[in-house]
Amino acid sequence: MSEFFEKVVWITGASSGIGEALAITLGKANAKLVLSARRVDELERVAVRTGLPASHLLVLPMDMIATDSFSTQVDLVISRFGRIDYVFQNAGLTQRSAVIDTDLSVYKRLMDINFFGTVALTKAVLPTMFSQRSGHFVVTSSVAGKIGTKQRSGYCASKHALHGFFDSLRAETYKEGIRTTIVCPGYIKTPISLHALRADGQLHGQMDTNQEEGMPVDEFARRLLRAVAAKKEEVYIGGKEIFGIYLKRFLPGLLSRILRNREGA
Ligand SMILES: NC(=O)c1ccc[n+]([C@@H]2O[C@H](COP(=O)([O-])OP(=O)(O)OC[C@H]3O[C@@H](n4cnc5c(N)ncnc54)[C@H](OP(=O)(O)O)[C@@H]3O)[C@@H](O)[C@H]2O)c1
Structure with missing residues (x-):
């Protein structure tokens, strides 16, 4: 983890689950952390859990929907730490509902938070990374970023x-010294399903x-931080559900049969 020593690492979705675990692991590496999510009390709790001194911590509440505030947020990070080395674009939420039942507003909310919020933050940070001629985006996708499943x-x-956005960004910014890792987690033990949206939101x-x-x-x-340190472009981390990605690539008809016959969510 020496790769992250004294590096400025901004984590969205840092109040819970994967973002919290990243913050704690990076705390052990003595990174300088910017912790973002909506719930300030949870961010403060995570900040304490990192064990880092105040000089290495910035709790920066943000809502991924409030994209107009992102350039101000970037300014706050720069005025505190002077640079941005890594942005873990990890905030997100999921869904449990069939297409036939789902309100259009649910689709808009999922896209606003998971996609447009991430795009907006990337665009807000990018000029800083261009002027540094370095920086690394780490994006939390999902096995669901490779395979469409029920509900x-x-x-x-x-x-x-x-995937489409960050594959393009990677190609456009490689020569500027900017790297992009996209991770597809399988099933990870976090409270994500508690916050999943149903058909009515x-x-x-x-x-x-x-x-x-x-x-x-x-x-x-x-495992993710090891992959990021190795500058991997795309990584799959989880249990046997990861094989679904390879089935999709090599035996798509078989995967389709498995998915359509699968019961429940
Ligand atoms: N756990 C899994 O099995 C799994 C599998 C594949 C992919 N993922 C992905 O992993 C990422 C993290 O999820 P998790 O499993 O750690 O779930 P989680 O514990 O529910 O964490 C989600 C995080 O996103 C933040 N968030 C949600 N809506 C937000 C908004 N409008 N603005 C700012 N922050 C917001 C939450 O903070 P606040 O509520 O405080 O804002 C929280 O910190 C997500 O992108 C998810 O899609 C998870």
Whole structure:
């Protein structure tokens, strides 16, 4: 983890789950952390858990929908730490509802937070990385960014969109010294299903078995940070569900049959 020593690392979705685990692991590497999400009390709790001194911490509340505020947020980070080395674009939410039932507003919310918020923050940070001639975006997609599954149509669409955007960005900015890693987690043990949107936009509010039995989040964070340090462009981290990505590539008809016959969410 020496790669991250004294580096300025901005994590969105830092109040919970994967973002929290990344913050704690990076705290051990003595990174300088910018912690962002909406819930300030949870960000403060995570800041304490990192064990870092105040000189290495900036709690920066933000809502991924409030894209007009992002250039001000970038200015705050620069005035505090002088540069931005990594941005972990990790904030996101999922869905549990069939297409036929789902309000259009649910699709708009999923795209606003998972896709447009991420695009807007990238655009706000990019001039800084261009002037530094360095920087690294780490984007949390999903196996659902590679495969469309039942009950996740809007979530899958938003994550698929990230791949198109960041593959283009990677190609455009490589010569400027800017790197992009996109990670597709499988089932990771976090509270993500509690915050999933139902057809009417209400919260699902249940811990799903797949997440409950998923990979421990600290193990996920360690594996992701190793991949980022190695400047991997695309990584898949999880359990046997990861094989779905390879089935899609090599035996798409078989995967399609498996997915359509699969019961439940
Ligand atoms: N866990 C899995 O199995 C899994 C699998 C594949 C991909 N992922 C992806 O991993 C990422 C992190 O999810 P997680 O599993 O760690 O779930 P989580 O514990 O629910 O964390 C989601 C994070 O996103 C933040 N967030 C949600 N809406 C936001 C908004 N409007 N503005 C700013 N921040 C917002 C939340 O903070 P606030 O509520 O405080 O704003 C929270 O910190 C997501 O992009 C998710 O799609 C997770």
